[in-house]
Amino acid sequence: MPAMYQTLLECPEDFQDLVSVEPDGCWFWGGPGGRDPLYMSDDGPRWATMFAWEHANGDLPDEHVLSRACNSRRCVNPHHFTLRPRDIRGRMATAAARKKAEVREHWAREAARLGLPPRTL
């Protein structure tokens, strides 16, 4: 049996009842939550994606989030998620913004040196 079916069969029955396995392997969530699948577990509401991942892999490590590796917003298959550090996007955005600011400053200095009016990039 493929691992992902085994993973699904290990989930609580009321969770399984809300999932339909698509031909591409996605677990389409038919439960509440719209674009952010929500599972009403015995311990209270949980994000269905995180619930399924933790059920298969154990607790999500601190400072990590799940990153979707498929294109279905309503897929909750833990095999379609990868773990990444929580702030990686923020860091990348910051690095890109810093680089852009450096370039802008460089050209502002060049413009000043050449006696040209400042321009924006």
Ligand SMILES: [Zn+2]
């Ligand atoms: Zn998927």
